[in-house]
Amino acid sequence: MQTRRRHGRGCPGGYTVGPFSPLPLRMSPTRVLTGITTSGTPHLGNYVGAIRPAVAASRAPGVESFYFLADYHALIKVQEPARVQRSTLEIAATWLACGLDPDKVWFYRQSDIPEIPELTWLLTCVAGKGLLNRAHAYKAAVDKNREAGEDDDAGISAGLFMYPVLMAADILLFGAHKVPVGRDQIQHIEMARDFGQRFNHLYGEHFVLPEAAIEEHVATLPGLDGRKMSKSYDNVIPLFAPRETLRKLIYSIVTDSRAPGEPKDAGSSNVFQLYQAFASAEETEAMRGAFAAGIAWGEAKQALFERIDAEVAPLREKYEALIAEPAKIEAILRAGAQRLRERYAAPRLRALREAVGLRDLALAGQRGGAHKPQGKAAAPVFKQYRERDGRFYFKLVAGERALLQSVGHESARTAGELIAALKRDGGAALHRAEDGAVRLGEAVVGRLLEDATLDELAEALARLVAEDA
Template sequence: MKETVLTGIQTSGTPHLGNYVGAIRPAIEASRRTDARSFYFLADYHSIISSHDPARLRQSSMEVAAAWLAMGLDTDNAVFYRQSDIPEIPELTWVLTCMTAKGLMNRAHSYKAKVQVNEENRTGDPDKGITMGLFSYPILMAADILMFKAHKIPVGKDQIQHIEMARDIAARFNHHYGDHFVLPEAMIDDSVAVLSGLDGRKMSKSYNNTIPLFLPEKKLRKLIMKIKTNSLEPGEPKATEGCTLFEIFRAFATEAEVADVKKRYEAGIAWGEMKQFLFEYLNEILSPFRDTYDRLIANPGDIEAELIKGRDRAREFSVPFLKEIREAVGFTPLG
């Protein structure tokens, strides 16, 4: 049986360079594997935990889907779908919720972090502002994974706990009702780049320091020119370590290109020159994909068609498997 790999993509903003090198690029490469079965989904149920703006959710879903498709996701080989198009997922979530100990959810890092903030702010209520969506979303994540019997889940180190929780939930269900779920494993790739943003901190929407992936040329150049650098003058040797400009370049460049730019740093390249070089380098790479992305955004029906195709393929797995789970827990005809 082929190994199954599953990845969820938050629909919480506009895709940026950090998203590309950290998630989109490795997933697209994996989508072409013939020795594995890949599932990629827009995690829109997860997004409404923190965002209650319908227009923004729709726009982000369109932008994220368009980005993955424009960059070359192989939707003939991989299954690409929208989470909210699979009604079996919320039903499985409830079944799993009824098998999940509250104490397990109490230990979730995301929940504990919110409680800690409330306690530090002396709100008088440790659960102030915490919804049941936030509290129990590791169960929804478990349903996403277990529904498709995923073996490997590519995640960052901050998400390992959620994969362990999915294993715990699956093991408890299997112990009670028999072996139905595959126990998933976290797949950590330490070679995947993590990019810094305009201000030197990790590129993140929450820091408002991102460089969107498909900006028009003029806007892309303007943002790159804003990247924070030190005060070293032209002609002074510069360190590549800790330099955002070099970090972004290295994430896209070949080894030979990286070696060449390192020499230019040693020779004291001016920051303005390096920024212009980075802009031209990235723009040449991104331009063909930008054209495809813009076409998709202008024709959302093409995106929807791909998601419907993915929905139908995903439900070929989810419908019969949920029937199996329903029968296991006792939801069967009486006569």
């Protein structure tokens, strides 16, 4: 799930906050989660497109950041134990060397949180197989088999098929509000929402439904051959290559045959694009002018080398010191996981086990246990879910009584926006049309249930807003 602050793609002490509640809370600060798949060695493209912006974002006020090494995800495509171990070490050392502060963010290894696979199973029991059948990675693998004349599922592991459920557990366990992803990963966030909604519909409001924070302008770098820098193309420049190796790689970048003195097109030049990713605006404009004036390729590559090395050299020194002390990195990851389990994961799983019926038999008959306060009516709550028609719905429930049933919506976002409007505008803005539908202005909200009245609905909304405040 290499999330490039993208909190993963393809799928990582902070603020003082209390343990999770089995009821939805308005939480602050905003929780943002990023996963980094441990299946390779970081290169310059990873640094510019993911690591550098993510570390900068981790320092933003009002944000609680989660970064995890997605080593369970790595096992789906890597069956070389030494490679997984080495990649985990290199990636952890890279992020720490680049400025990620484990005292100010949650930094942990996925496999150190046993609550994640346990939650994966709970979500598996509510996840629709039909939805998983439509996951992009699985469909692509099936299509490839069909093109080759193979059985649809030839060579496809259950891990690949269930990947979206594990990713959902990564996100839902910690109540992440936002998951920065590229457009190719939006489906996974929508699936996480779907699984969370289904669980909430069956067992009560336990999960915050995450939003995809779309990265429209993620920087991508050209590799040595001009194509996108990628391990699959074998055209990468390792982020912390030794200085002389870095120089040789930069000098091997493919260019055209224009001689010194001939004007060169900066816009189509791999050398210029790489330079721009590391240079200031003033330096970039100066280099653009040099290209127009016919700078020699060797001179341009030397300037590129010096500019990259100026930024990377101090980080390389920190990286080399960290990589030489793997026990130190191990201690940082284990400490992060232990704090996170105590703060969030263990309390959350206890509540979820209780919700699904995995309970202490000695307490049989004590329905609801400590989760239902005595002498106080249950707070009204919106329950969101998705029906078999593929549309998204919600109900407003007060205790055991359902007051409002919504109409269906094309997307979870639309349903959520209407809920937000109901909370904001309150019951005074509602009216009942001649056809019996409840409307908010011109928008049809739904219908009243169980002989509920608009006054009861307004009172419930007011109480819900007060509870959230």
